[in-house]
Amino acid sequence: MLDAAGELFTTCGYAATSTRQIAEAVGMRQASLYHWFRTKDDILEALLSGTVTRPLAWAERLARLPLAPEVRLHALTHLDCRQLWESPWNLGILYLLPEVRTERFARFSRDRDHLRTRYRDLSRAVVEALPPAVPGDFVADPDDEVVFRLTETLPNLRADATGRPDQPLRTADLGLHALGWRGDRTALRAASLAVSRPLAEPVGEDGGAGRSTGR
Template sequence: MGTTGRRVGRPRAERRPDSGLSARDELLAAAAELFTLRGYAATTTRAVAERAGMRQATMYHYFGGKEDILAELLEGTVTPSLALARRLLAAEGPASAEARLWYLCRSDVGLLCGGTHNLGALYLLPEVRTERFAGFSRVRLELKEVYGQLLAATETCGSLGKDGLALRTDLVFGLIESVILVHRSGQDRPLEVFAEATADAALRVCGAGEETLTAARAAAAGLSASLV
């Protein structure tokens, strides 16, 4: 029949080295690179498709447009932290709330700053405040609420009233997200050192003293196995 061995599927604009990624993930990777390096507004869907080695029409097979791609990228920076936060909240064991909070803060910073591209910087885009990104906003709010629950379980914040706890939650959550800007201006810092220093600062915002902080760091080291 003359078609044996033909590759079935939509054509690509050019051949690219095999990345091992699906076409959808290649588009997300290309968009992450272009959005963070060139800027979201300056990046066209054609540029994203070409960077992924596809035709623009092929890109629309996977995404409706730039906003859909951005929304998925943003949600991908939050959903893993939310899943971890829920496991930390539900985990059984002797680890204190301070240790769990420290572990979450360190992990969250690692996620925000550990990728190839600083996707957290996209949080600052004015487009993110529109209704299209309600899904991202909802997941982010759920993560913030778990931060609040962990804070409420700590010795120093547990006795605060509703307003006091809300303020501490805003401060701690704001600190974690502020690493987006700090990391952008100092990317040569070792990530592990940066993440641990931020987690230390978060507990200090909670009112934890050095003894509590040292104990939390030590206990956090044993949490990984219990979360598997």
């Protein structure tokens, strides 16, 4: 059901999609759909939540591992970018819907803010571990949230049919570079992939990696 809704919302538009169309797409009566979701907004919330709850869980697990800050941030960015880039439907583009800015989606907004904070804290740890800057050099400000913002460019790249197959990994590299990290990129990638691969699973229909919707 969520897979059908994700396809319709991202290809036909949220406003133009009805619950009847979603029900018909999965071969059920509209009344049966209401057994699972009371409104179309509930369906949208479930899809959106899947794109942030999984990265938050990854961040929690990465925080418990004895990793250098740049490895932890790179791994989180890569995992998050993968689920935005490889999910069956471009769910991240739904963040831009005006409906999502309303109080109805406050829980999703809070979860997204928590994820933003995770990125900001990890970015700060990376910047603080850098060698002292040479006078006159640019010094990144973690409060600019550059890595979080770079991650959220992937839905737009998908919509424009641009980017590369390895865009998630490239974006993780770019995030560290934007913060001023200039270490061994090959070693960083190897360390990041070593911890992220056990966490990564095939991306599911709700935007989360490998999570069944049960719908």
